[in-house]
Amino acid sequence: MSDTAEKPKEIMFAQACNMALAKAMADDPKVILMGEDIADEQGGGVFKVTLGLSERFGTDRVRSTPISEQAIVGAAVGSAMVGYKPVAEIMLMNFITVAMDQIVNHAAKLRFMSGGQTTVPLTIRTTTGAGTGLGGQHSDMLEAWLAHVPGLKVVAASNPADAYGLLYSSIMDPNPVIFIENTPGYFVKGPAPAPDHVVPLGKASVPREGTDITLIGYGSSISRCHGAADNLAKDGISCEIVDLRTIAPFDEETVLKSVAKTRAAVVVHEAVRNFGVGAEISSRIHEELFSELKAPVGRVGSGYAPVPFSPAIEKAWMFNQDDVEREVHKILG
Amino acid sequence: MSGLGAAFSRLTPYNNSGGPGRWRYEVCKESVPFRGPQCKGAKPLANSDMADKDVLVDIFTRADLIMQSDIKFRQMIGAGQLQIVYYPVRGQEVVSSAMMAAVNKEDYLVTIYRGLHDQLAKGIPSKDLWAEFAGKMAGTCKGKGGPMHITHPETGVMVTTGIVGSGIPIANGLALASQLDKDGKVTVCCFGDGATNIGAFHEGLNMAQIWKLPVIFLCQNNLYSEHTPMAFATSSDSIKQRGEGLGMRSVQVNGNDASAMYAAAKEAVEYARAGHGPTLIEAMTFRFHGHLLGDTSHYIPKEEMEQAKKDDPMPVLRQQLLDLQVSESDIAAIEAKNAAIIEEASQFALDAPYPPGDEYRIDVLDVEIAA
Ligand SMILES: Cc1ncc(C[n+]2csc(CCOP(=O)(O)OP(=O)(O)O)c2C)c(N)n1
Numbered sequence: 001m002s003d004t005a006e007k008p009k010e011i012m013f014a015q016a017c018n019m020a021l022a023k024a025m026a027d028d029p030k031v032i033l034m035g036e037d038i039a040d041e042q043g044g045g046v047f048k049v050t051l052g053l054s055e056r057f058g059t060d061r062v063r064s065t066p067i068s069e070q071a072i073v074g075a076a077v078g079s080a081m082v083g084y085k086p087v088a089e090i091m092l093m094n095f096i097t098v099a100m101d102q103i104v105n106h107a108a109k110l111r112f113m114s115g116g117q118t119t120v121p122l123t124i125r126t127t128t129g130a131g132t133g134l135g136g137q138h139s140d141m142l143e144a145w146l147a148h149v150p151g152l153k154v155v156a157a158s159n160p161a162d163a164y165g166l167l168y169s170s171i172m173d174p175n176p177v178i179f180i181e182n183t184p185g186y187f188v189k190g191p192a193p194a195p196d197h198v199v200p201l202g203k204a205s206v207p208r209e210g211t212d213i214t215l216i217g218y219g220s221s222i223s224r225c226h227g228a229a230d231n232l233a234k235d236g237i238s239c240e241i242v243d244l245r246t247i248a249p250f251d252e253e254t255v256l257k258s259v260a261k262t263r264a265a266v267v268v269h270e271a272v273r274n275f276g277v278g279a280e281i282s283s284r285i286h287e288e289l290f291s292e293l294k295a296p297v298g299r300v301g302s303g304y305a306p307v308p309f310s311p312a313i314e315k316a317w318m319f320n321q322d323d324v325e326r327e328v329h330k331i332l333g
Numbered sequence: 334m335s336g337l338g339a340a341f342s343r344l345t346p347y348n349n350s351g352g353p354g355r356w357r358y359e360v361c362k363e364s365v366p367f368r369g370p371q372c373k374g375a376k377p378l379a380n381s382d383m384a385d386k387d388v389l390v391d392i393f394t395r396a397d398l399i400m401q402s403d404i405k406f407r408q409m410i411g412a413g414q415l416q417i418v419y420y421p422v423r424g425q426e427v428v429s430s431a432m433m434a435a436v437n438k439e440d441y442l443v444t445i446y447r448g449l450h451d452q453l454a455k456g457i458p459s460k461d462l463w464a465e466f467a468g469k470m471a472g473t474c475k476g477k478g479g480p481m482h483i484t485h486p487e488t489g490v491m492v493t494t495g496i497v498g499s500g501i502p503i504a505n506g507l508a509l510a511s512q513l514d515k516d517g518k519v520t521v522c523c524f525g526d527g528a529t530n531i532g533a534f535h536e537g538l539n540m541a542q543i544w545k546l547p548v549i550f551l552c553q554n555n556l557y558s559e560h561t562p563m564a565f566a567t568s569s570d571s572i573k574q575r576g577e578g579l580g581m582r583s584v585q586v587n588g589n590d591a592s593a594m595y596a597a598a599k600e601a602v603e604y605a606r607a608g609h610g611p612t613l614i615e616a617m618t619f620r621f622h623g624h625l626l627g628d629t630s631h632y633i634p635k636e637e638m639e640q641a642k643k644d645d646p647m648p649v650l651r652q653q654l655l656d657l658q659v660s661e662s663d664i665a666a667i668e669a670k671n672a673a674i675i676e677e678a679s680q681f682a683l684d685a686p687y688p689p690g691d692e693y694r695i696d697v698l699d700v701e702i703a704a
Contacts, residue, residue: 032513060513066543068536071502075540078506078520081491082441084513086506101533105496106503114484115475116696118491150697174699249698 014186016160016193017049017125020167021087023195025057028085031171032061034072035089035125039064046091047127047186069095073102073124080122081110085171093128093180094137096146107176108151123170127181129220130270130302130318135309139183141271141302146178147248147280153201154248156180156219160190162245165199173201182220204251206258210240213328214258216281217268218244221319225268228324237328247277252284259285259293266298266327270319273301298327384592386657388434392591393650393664395430398671399450400647402459405675406449406466410626414683415467417480420447421622424589427646428553428616429454431594432521435602436489441507441520443492443500446481447620451523456488459678469685476688477696497558498524498531501550505537508546508611519605520548527558529572538579538613545610549601550576552613553588555620560632576613588616589646591653621645 011019024031033050037043042064044051054062065072069090076086090096096103103124111119130139147154153175157163163181170177207222208229215225222243229239242258244250259265265285267278282297303317383389403423409415425447433442433454444451452462457473465472466480473485481495491507494500504522511518528534529552541548552572556563569575576583582604586597594616601612619641623630630638654664694702 063544066536066539068540070499070533071505071536071540074499074502074504074533074537075506075509078443078491078503078508079510079513080506081503082507082510084510101496101499102502105499106492106494110484110492111698112696113474113478113482114486114696115473115477117474117484117486119699150702153698249702 009192010189011160011192012187012189013157013160013163013181014047014049016164016190017167017181018051018053020164020171021050021053022056024085024087024168024171025053025061028172030083031085031087032063032079033087033089034063034065034076036065036067036072036091038062038089045089047183049125049181049186050089069099070102073099073107076122076124077102077106077110077120080120080176081118085121085123087123087125087171090124090126092138092183093126093142094140096124096126096142103146103152103176103178104149108149111175112151119174120176121174123167123173123177123179125167125179125181127183127186129182129184130307130314131184133309133311133314134307136306139307141180141269143178143180143247144271144276147277151176152248153177153246154180155201155246156182157245158217158219158222158243160188161193161197162199162205162243164193165197166201166245168198169201177201180219185220188223199245201246202249202251204245204254205243206240206254207243208239208241210238210262212238212262213264213266213332214240214242214255214262215266215268215324215328216242216244216255216258218247218277220270221268224319224321224324227321228328231321231325232328237332239328250281255281256285256288259289259297263289263292264294264297264331266300266324266331268300268319268324271301272304273299273319274304276301295331295333298331300324300327383653383657384595386654386659388595389591389650389654389657390659390667392427392430392434392595393654394667394671395433395454396426396591396647396650397668398459398674399426399430399453401668401671401675402449402453405679407622407626409679417466417468419466419480419626420449420624421620421626422447422450424619424621424641424645425450425553425555427591427650428551428588428594428618429523431588431591432523432549432551432598432614432616435595435598436519436521438488440489440518441504441511442490442523443494443504443507443520444483444490444523445493445497445500445525445528446495447525448483448493448523449480452483452485452490452493455490457483457485457490459674460681461485463678463682464685467682467685468687469682470688470692471681471685475692477692498528498533500524501528501533501537502540504548504550505541505544505546508541508548509544511547512544517606518547519602520546521551522548523551523553525558526552526554526556526563526567526572527561528552529575530558530566534575535579538576538581538611541611542579542581545608547605547608548611549598549605550611550613552615553618554615555618557620557624557633559624560628562632572615573613576615581611581613582609583613583615585615585617588618589644589649591646591650618646
């Protein structure tokens with residue numbers, strides 16, 4: 001593809017989310033959006049992800065709300081139970097703490113507790129991620145909390161095309177889905193998806209094949225896995241990358257297939273390493289493939305501390321590409 | 334003590350025996366000629382204001398079913414025939430019966446752990462409800478919800494929650510769907526006075542008001558949350574005030590008076606259906622038993638409980654029917670029919686089989702989960 005004209009058009013992650021919302025709303029009149037400042041009059045969302053949607057679909061369907069996270073998620077739960085496909089925006093993931101009752105006790109459980117009589121097909125979109133200097137209360141990765149709750153699906157895309165395809169699937173999914181966007185990643189570009197590009201939930205991708213070790217990640221960690229894989233290749237180490245895309249329920253089959261081949265693995269995530277998603281995945285690999293592994297599965301995550309403010313400490317706290325490379329060297333001896 | 338002192342300064346002594354346990358809430362002070370816990374401004378209705386005979390018979394029929402069910406549940410639990418968590422509703426029958434008599438089957442209901450009266454009043458068939466309370470496969474929720482999590486969409490009962498106050502935001506969502514669909518349905522959301530101290534109450538009412546949602550917040554104010562008297566934990570003098578503070582149409586009513594409660598309910602329903610938005614109804618009532626079965630109500634002053642029982646809304650309603658020339662035998666027939674329904678339902682609940690253990694794998698997500 002030497003000719004520039006033939007290169008795929010590139011779009012930003014935030015744009016991809018906007019396009020997915022627009023497509024879902026156009027496809028299904030029952031898709032409605034709720035969140036703080038999301039209508040155009042209020043700016044189309046603080047990160048502009050919903051820009052233009054209220055103009056196109058009206059403020060009945062694109063509703064700016066008060067600062068009321070419980071009320072936002074509750075309204076999404078209630079309307080979802082009777083035929084709507086609401087997409088609630090929680091401005092930043094840390095504010096999910098305020099709505100945890102609605103998410104954990106209601107969204108996740110009503111299908112089960114009602115014996116399947118009611119379902120809650122809602123999507124909660126939220127964004128988070130360190131590296132923005134926002135400090136302790138605006139950058140947490142809390143996906144492990146949510147993945148631990150039966151009845152919730154948890155999704156994180158690593159590139160714009162996946163974001164588009166996964167967000168659309170999340171909205172159309174008959175279960176409650178938490179869709180986690182990455183704040184610093186909003187403006188990262190990637191190839192634009194075709195308009196009908198859909199990524200099924202629960203299916204991981206293998207964006208890079210290799211033979212020596214499998215790097216398993218999701219969301220923001222994938223670009224660093226690629227960086228590490230490029231560097232490790234110079235040392236003659238061939239890395240395979242598995243991008244989970246759906247964190248819960250995770251695609252065990254793809255993960256195990258890859259690790260059965262490479263016989264070594266590292267799980268990489270931005271969230272605090274302790275009690276994280278990496279612990280679950282590494283444990284499952286050990287349960288299934290213990291005798292075939294070259295070494296115990298490695299885990300890379302961020303430090304056991306709140307996200308620090310000062311760029312110097314924030315950088316030290318957060319996992320980086322070097323950590324991934326170091327872990328791989330440790331495992332492969 | 335200063336905090337306590339401040340809280341109690343708004344209270345008047347129930348009698349002169351003193352001590353924190355001997356106080357009753359000021360709102361009840363003016364309740365002199367009235368049945369049950371009183372409320373400011375509420376007066377006994379003159380006969381001419383009485384709801385029409387058919388309506389009162391309807392309310393009585395529901396309320397009697399609730400009363401008899403409550404008695405039967407307590408008996409069976411006491412006898413060890415059922416081992417379940419149970420929140421008695423005796424004393425609060427009229428509030429929900431009058432409320433549900435004012436709505437349609439298609440209208441939605443969201444309620445709480447103390448929900449038996451609401452669920453029966455809304456029309457869930459006794460057999461299905463009893464079986465769910467007993468954890469049986471034939472129950473409304475295949476035994477996976479239990480007493481605190483009753484759902485029965487056929488009769489509009491969408492959510493029963495064990496989390497105090499948390500049904501309020503969900504009720505908004507149901508009402509939002511009705512508003513968007515223009516289906517004319519209203520949503521009734523029941524909770525206690527204690528729930529108004531939860532953040533979700535304030536967030537939920539604010540949102541309902543700004544969006545003018547067709548929802549009715551029915552606070553069944555029995556003056557106690559668990560063991561805590563309202564005045565101890567609630568900063569305002571009434572729940573109605575809280576609704577007013579949020580700009581909402583708010584009324585306080587003697588919920589134990591069937592006619593008054595029905596009138597308040599009817600008005601709120603019409604207001605919501607006309608698109609004007611929500612109403613907060615503070616229905617004054619009382620519960621004659623502990624918060625949870627087994628709790629001895631030691632925190633309720635004896636005199637207060639005695640007075641409340643003297644003002645039992647059930648015999649009052651029964652007498653009202655007689656006054657309206659409903660014959661004793663007609664009333665007895667209603668009671669006998671209810672008794673038969675309960676007899677059948679309770680036996681059904683005992684006899685019905687439990688769900689198979691691996692039923693837990695179903696309804697977690699839309700597909701069966703792995704073992
Ligand atoms: C969020 C939450 N906190 C505490 C509890 C424990 N609890 C259950 S019922 C109750 C009292 C609620 O009182 P009220 O709202 O007045 O309702 P009532 O039982 O009187 O009808 C409490 C504290 C709970 N279920 N949920």
